[in-house]
Amino acid sequence: MKSIHQSKGNDLSAFVAFLAVAAHRSFRSAAIELDMTPSAISHSIKALEQRLNVRLFNRTTRSVSLTEAGERLAIKLRPAMASVEEAVRELEGDDHTPSGTVRINASEGAIRLVLWPILARFLREYPRVHLDIFNDGKLSDIVADGFDAGIRLAEAVPKDMVAIPVMGEVRFAAVASPDYFEQHGYPVVPQDLYDHHCIRFRFESGAIYRWEFERHGAVERINAPGPLTLTDQPLMVEAAIDGIGIAFVPDHLAANALKDGRLKRVLEDWCPAYPGLCLYYSANRHVPPGLRALINMMIETRSGN
Known part of the structure; x- marks a missing residue:
């Protein structure tokens, strides 16, 4: 595999496209996320594979999956790209106005219960924030999959995460x-x-x-x-x-x-009561201003303020 210093073209944008396809397992879904055409995504991935001299995805007419090399690259790139995003967010947050994309992983029930009631108000008050909400009924690894936060029942939140209750007990x-x-x-x-x-x-x-x-x-x-x-x-x-x-x-x-x-x-x-839904995020990552604003609004809504 070539050194990154020997590669040509815009590798950063190609890596962004690669991680989007890896997350969605779909060129079309990645294109929607990045506001690109599927053909542009496909061309970017093919060019990246040629520059690195390795195949990153297995493609069929029905599915897209990472090769072993692709898995290794994704594991290494995700934390690196997250650090880049955090650095940009910190600069964007210098004017104290939340901005940028906040990616949330949550079940449909959690979306309806705690996100939907505040969605219109939040986007109205923070027009520079883009919420990317992924409906996921599985217990995904939010860090590995590139999410800023997840919403799950308290008992399902991994122990190494910061968990913030966003609703009362559930029965x-x-x-x-x-x-x-x-x-x-x-x-x-x-x-x-x-x-x-x-x-x-x-x-x-x-x-x-x-x-x-x-x-x-x-x-x-x-x-x-x-x-x-x-x-x-x-x-x-x-x-x-x-x-x-x-x-x-x-x-x-x-x-x-x-x-x-x-x-x-x-x-x-x-049927006793159990702790309800929590928003959670990695204790090892910077909390972007957009996510902090969302957390504050959810807490205010829960307390009735």
């Missing part, structure tokens, strides 16, 4: 329609669920969520049986309202249906 609720309970009876303890129709939840990773209950220090994890599996929790609520079975969802999603009687709750004394 899960086991709910079903009154008609369902009239036909099938009420579960009294979690083990009773094995005799019921349950609406199951599948993570993006493909794993099925095991329902977790706790009372007086006793923990029960139920591999709930049932006729329906979904990857969308609001749809689980709708399915429960339609009488398909019992759903186990964050209680705020079922609040309206519980209030108007379309749903009933069971096993409530087995």
Whole structure:
């Protein structure tokens, strides 16, 4: 591989394009992020591969993946490019006006709960900040994937991260329609669920969520049986309202249906409260002014100020 001092052309922009394709596994998505055409991205990557004399991506008509050499280059480049971005951000922040791009990784539920309610206000008050929000149901490595911050339940935040609570405690609720309970009876303890129709939840990773209950220090994890599996929790609520079975969802999603009687709750004394969503970021990285402004607004919103 050639020394970087021997390479020709704008390698910095080529490295930016390379990392964008590596993050998205897509030339088209990388082009959208960088406001370039897919052909320009492809040309930049091909030119970089020629200059380095190594293939960085495996390409098919349906997928893009890093080669072993590409993986090694991405691992080395990500922290280096992050340092460059931080240096630029610090200079941009000298006038005390937040600016630049802030990349956030969050689940759809987290986006709806804590980001969406403040989104319009934030972008109105900080017009020089661009929010790049990536909907991700997996527990991605935000540092390796080039994100400034992530939003997840507190229990899912890695221990080496700075975590800031952005909502109160959360409780899960086991709910079903009154008609369902009239036909099938009420579960009294979690083990009773094995005799019921349950609406199951599948993570993006493909794993099925095991329902977790706790009372007086006793923990029960139920591999709930049932006729329906979904990857969308609001749809689980709708399915429960339609009488398909019992759903186990964050209680705020079922609040309206519980209030108007379309749903009933069971096993409530087995459903304790847990710490809610946190925004988290690496303790080893500078917090850009745009992210700091977003954090402050989320904290203010949570406290009702």
